[in-house]
Amino acid sequence: MGRPALLAARPDLAAHWxxxxxxxxxxxxxxxxxxxxxxxxxDPLARQxxxxxxxxxxxxxxxxxxxxxxxxxxxxVVHKYPxxxxxxxxxxxxxxxxxxxxxxxxxxxxxxxxVEELDAAIAYARRSGAEEVILSGGxxxxxxxxxxxxxxDALRPxxxxxxxxxxxxxxxxxxxxxxxxxxxxxxxxxxxVVHCNHPRELSPEVDEALRLLIRAGVPVMxxxxxxxxVNDDVEVLVELCRALVRRGVKPYYLHHPDRVRGAGHFALSxxxxxxxxxxxxxxxxxxxxxxxxxDPPDGRGKIDVERHLGSLDLSLA
Ligand code: SF4
Numbered sequence: 538m539g540r541p542a543l544l545a546a547r548p549d550l551a552a553h554w555x556x557x558x559x560x561x562x563x564x565x566x567x568x569x570x571x572x573x574x575x576x577x578x579x580d581p582l583a584r585q586x587x588x589x590x591x592x593x594x595x596x597x598x599x600x601x602x603x604x605x606x607x608x609x610x611x612x613x614v615v616h617k618y619p620x621x622x623x624x625x626x627x628x629x630x631x632x633x634x635x636x637x638x639x640x641x642x643x644x645x646x647x648x649x650x651x652v653e654e655l656d657a658a659i660a661y662a663r664r665s666g667a668e669e670v671i672l673s674g675g676x677x678x679x680x681x682x683x684x685x686x687x688x689x690d691a692l693r694p695x696x697x698x699x700x701x702x703x704x705x706x707x708x709x710x711x712x713x714x715x716x717x718x719x720x721x722x723x724x725x726x727x728x729x730v731v732h733c734n735h736p737r738e739l740s741p742e743v744d745e746a747l748r749l750l751i752r753a754g755v756p757v758m759x760x761x762x763x764x765x766x767v768n769d770d771v772e773v774l775v776e777l778c779r780a781l782v783r784r785g786v787k788p789y790y791l792h793h794p795d796r797v798r799g800a801g802h803f804a805l806s807x808x809x810x811x812x813x814x815x816x817x818x819x820x821x822x823x824x825x826x827x828x829x830x831x832d833p834p835d836g837r838g839k840i841d842v843e844r845h846l847g848s849l850d851l852s853l854a
Contacts, residue, residue: 622661669698678703
């Protein structure tokens with residue numbers, strides 16, 4: 538979707554658009570926009586993707602809200618857990634979520650690793666003894682199929698399990714082609730972890746993309762981010778989790794929002810989140826209930842909010 542079309546729908550955003558876009562690009566796919574109600578100023582899908590004046594004034598936000606920098610042994614690699622290594626295949630996405638915890642990527646830096654950098658990342662992951670490698674980004678499905686398949690093949694047989702963490706099945710479902718799905722299924726076990734925050738994101742096109750993956754034997758899980766003004770409502774979360782399970786997708790994580798600079802307007806306190814989560818758990822089966830986790834700025838990795846509430850630095854969380 539081009540800027541003129543988006544601004545035509547929401548002329549009230551013109552005043553701060555350029556500044557917000559310079560900090561973190563505004564990009565929305567046509568597919569995702571077709572699910573937005575532009576006449577609703579509080580539309581929960583629009584809120585995720587349209588720039589806001591609040592992004593420009595967030596002094597308490599952090600540039601590295603989950604402490605990735607200290608856990609990056611070489612460019613494009615994050616290694617926080619002994620048995621898992623994360624490789625960033627690109628910084629590009631089909632659509633940019635305004636709350637993204639990687640939104641402070643320096644735009645002056647390259648958007649993709651060089652061949653040498655990617656080779657070094659793969660070699661590191663192979664040597665690490667990791668059981669699982671997570672292909673992330675940006676969006677790992679923003680790279681071509683061949684590159685994705687080459688990376689998976691280069692990691693095997695050293696790395697038994699691959700995970701592709703992608704929002705593309707939700708934001709650009711046409712990206713999930715028969716060819717992509719066949720390629721992933723033939724390299725099993727490759728798990729797809731999608732990212733859907735609101736039940737209205739599950740359009741018929743998205744259903745088809747999820748069906749393709751699941752029918753081919755690619756297991757699919759979802760991670761959602763708890764976001765003020767988007768899904769901070771137990772009815773919305775119940776509907777989302779049930780809708781996912783009906784489609785064969787396991788709700789995996791509900792992430793407490795990270796305190797990334799420019800996303801303060803999405804923040805909730807851990808106590809608010811926990812009270813929502815307790816209400817959610819009372820309504821859902823174990824299968825439909827995600828884990829409510831936070832990735833604190835100290836880089837220790839994801840922890841359950843419930844078990845660690847007392848140890849969280851609430852000024853940052
Ligand atoms: S798709 Fe993922 S990586 Fe890309 S902007 Fe959204 S949250 Fe960030």
